[in-house]
Amino acid sequence: MIQDLPIADRPVRLLLISRKWFCDDPSCSLKVFTERYDWLAPHSRRTLRAEHILRQIAFSTSCLAAEKIAQAIHLLLLKSFFLRFLMKSIAKIRLNLQKIAIFY
Ligand SMILES: [Zn+2]
Structure with missing residues (x-):
């Protein structure tokens, strides 16, 4: 199941059946x-x-505030999610x- 942004205050989860070629x-x-999509990163469970x-x-x-904002827009995510999300982004x-530094 892929999580997307809510529609009309309702959470949206997409059932995605991808084609595979061997x-x-x-x-x-x-x-x-495996089939790729321009709206979904590979192996991601959430739309771009x-x-x-x-x-x-x-x-x-x-x-903590991010958790409250997410719940207000019907994305049920905990503060621990946002902490992990920030750490991954950083x-x-x-x-x-590092890639830029090595390149130059
Ligand atoms: Zn081949």
């Missing part, structure tokens, strides 16, 4: 190909637009900065 070529490094809104909330306020930023 490669018969023994020399191919990719044995399984939901991630965007949650990131804006997480970086705008405390985790880790990605650090990794990108």
Whole structure:
């Protein structure tokens, strides 16, 4: 189930059935190909637009306030979620900065 932004004060979860393709070529490094979507990051359980809104909330306020805002817009997420979300986002930023530093 994929979490999306609420519609008319109702939580939205999408049941996504992705197609998979299998490669018969023994020399191919990719044995399984899974369908990708421009609105969902690979392996994510949340749409990109939901991630965007949650990131804006997480970086705008405390985790406790973020939990209250999320509940007000019917995204049932706890403050511990926002703490993990911030830590993951910061880790990605650090990794990108390292890549930039190595590149230059
Ligand atoms: Zn192949």
